[in-house]
Structures are given as structure tokens and as C-alpha cells.
Amino acid sequence: MSFFKVESVVKRFGGLAAVDNVSFEVEKGDIFGLIGPNGSGKTTIFNLISGFIKPDSGSINFKGRRIDGLKTHKICHLGIGRTFQVVKPLKRMTVLDNVMAAAYRRANTKNHARSIAMETVEFCGLGGRADHLSGKLTLGDRKRLEIARALATGPELLLLDETFAGFNPTEVNEAIKLVEKINSSGVTIIIVEHIMKVIMSISGTIHAINFGKTITQGTPADVAAHRGVIEAYLGEPGDAQG
Numbered sequence: 001m002s003f004f005k006v007e008s009v010v011k012r013f014g015g016l017a018a019v020d021n022v023s024f025e026v027e028k029g030d031i032f033g034l035i036g037p038n039g040s041g042k043t044t045i046f047n048l049i050s051g052f053i054k055p056d057s058g059s060i061n062f063k064g065r066r067i068d069g070l071k072t073h074k075i076c077h078l079g080i081g082r083t084f085q086v087v088k089p090l091k092r093m094t095v096l097d098n099v100m101a102a103a104y105r106r107a108n109t110k111n112h113a114r115s116i117a118m119e120t121v122e123f124c125g126l127g128g129r130a131d132h133l134s135g136k137l138t139l140g141d142r143k144r145l146e147i148a149r150a151l152a153t154g155p156e157l158l159l160l161d162e163t164f165a166g167f168n169p170t171e172v173n174e175a176i177k178l179v180e181k182i183n184s185s186g187v188t189i190i191i192v193e194h195i196m197k198v199i200m201s202i203s204g205t206i207h208a209i210n211f212g213k214t215i216t217q218g219t220p221a222d223v224a225a226h227r228g229v230i231e232a233y234l235g236e237p238g239d240a241q242g
């Protein structure tokens with residue numbers, strides 16, 4: 001039984017096949033990179049995995065159970081957490097309250113939710129800002145909060161969608177450390193990231209797509225050298241950072 005498996009998944013929006021027969025497997029404990037130019041279908045794949053949309057065909061399995069078509073809260077409860085490309089914390093709530101709201105997914109009492117949230121906030125490097133209003137955070141800290149909210153739900157598989165966009169090099173290095181720390185704590189990760197340095201340095205395996213279709217999958221070195229990947233990125237005006 002594979003830990004996580006996407007099999008021949010298709011998702012169309014009108015005439016456009018946003019995800020076109022994509023298949024991949026993720027081993028427990030991996031950091032699995034998903035790359036592709038703008039509009040290639042990465043976020044759509046995350047939306048399919050987390051249940052925001054349903055595939056037109058194909059299947060998604062998590063720990064031996066078919067999950068495509070299940071409701072988002074059910075998928076979250078089964079152990080798949082995600083961040084959003086566009087960060088939407090509740091701005092007038094504190095960092096801790098934001099994370100507590102997520103922790104209620106698995107906590108029965110307020111005290112339990114609070115203790116999960118405190119631990120998660122600390123783990124994500126936001127301990128000193130637990131009582132700050134979320135709307136006042138720097139971009140880097142907002143991204144940390146977004147990760148903390150996903151982690152507080154207790155995922156075994158975490159989907160990170162361009163968590164590092166807009167970061168300076170110092171913030172990028174800190175974020176890499178955080179992702180590695182999350183992975184070391186036993187969480188399997190699928191990461192979508194435009195910054196090549198990040199995805200290449202932390203992923204064990206990379207799956208590359210373009211126009212919704214798989215180009216190739218392999219080690220970072222193999223994928224970076226793949227002709228189809230190079231061509232896909234060369235065709236993207238000024239966007240292939242790094």
C-alpha cells in the first residue's frame with residue numbers, strides 16, 4: 001500500500017484540461033516537489049487533493065483509502081493539511097487565536113486547542129508574536145502563521161503552495177529550515193515552489209508538469225537537466241526565479 005497516490009487524474013474547466021492525466025506517488029517521510037510554470041495546474045492539483053474540487057476522472061488514495069470526492073473537512077480529519085497560495089488569516093485575530101481556530105479540528109476542548117496552538121506557534125518560530133494581531137505581521141511571519149494553521153490540524157501529509165513567494169534570501173533560508181524541521185517531525189510534504197533553489201535543495205523527488213500534463217519525475221538533478229523542463233521554464237517570461 002502506498003502512502004499517497006494520485007492516479008490518472010483529470011480536471012477540466014470548460015474546454016481547458018487544467019490537470020490532464022497526472023499520476024504520482026509519494027512515500028511516507030518524503031519531501032516531494034511539484035513544479036511547473038504559471039498556470040500549469042499545481043494549485044488545481046492541491047485543490048483536488050484537499051477536496052475543494054473533484055476530479056472528472058482518476059483517483060486519489062491516502063493510506064489505502066480513496067479520498068477524491070470526500071469533503072474538505074473529512075480529508076483534513078484524515079490527516080491532509082494545506083496552505084493557500086493567497087494567504088487569508090483572520091486579520092483582526094491574534095496569531096494564537098488564528099492557530100487555535102485551526103486546532104479545533106482535532107481538539108475537543110478550548111484548553112486542548114490552546115495547548116496545541118501554543119506548541120505549534122512556538123514550533124513555527126512565532127512564539128514571541130503569539131498575541132500580535134495577524135494583520136500586522138510581516139510577510140515572512142504571515143507565511144509562518146499560514147504554515148502553523150495547517151500544522152495545527154495535525155496533518156501527516158502537508159501541502160505547501162508557494163509559501164516562500166516574495167521572500168528575501170534570509171527569509172528563504174529560514175523557511176527552508178522550517179520545512180525541514182516539519183519534515184523531521186514526521187510530516188510528509190508536497191511542496192509547490194517557484195524558487196528553484198528552494199525546491200531543488202529540499203525535495204527528494206520532483207514531479208514536473210506543464211499545461212496540466214506530466215513532463216517528467218525524478219531526482220532534483222535529473223529534473224533540472226531535463227530538456228522538457230528547461231523548455232517549459234524558458235518559455236515563461238521572466239518568471240523562473242533562480
Ligand SMILES: Nc1ncnc2c1ncn2[C@@H]1O[C@H](COP(=O)(O)OP(=O)(O)OP(=O)(O)O)[C@@H](O)[C@H]1O
Nearest residue numbers: 013016018036037038039040041042043044045085
Ligand atoms: N476554478 C477555476 N475555474 C476555471 N479555470 C481555472 C480554475 N482554477 C484554475 N483554473 C485554470 O486552470 C489552469 C491551472 O491553474 P492553477 O492555478 O492550477 O495553476 P498553477 O500551476 O497553480 O499556477 P501559478 O504558478 O500561477 O500559481 C489555469 O489556466 C487556470 O486559469
Ligand SMILES: [Mg+2]
Nearest residue numbers: 042043044085
Ligand atoms: Mg498556483
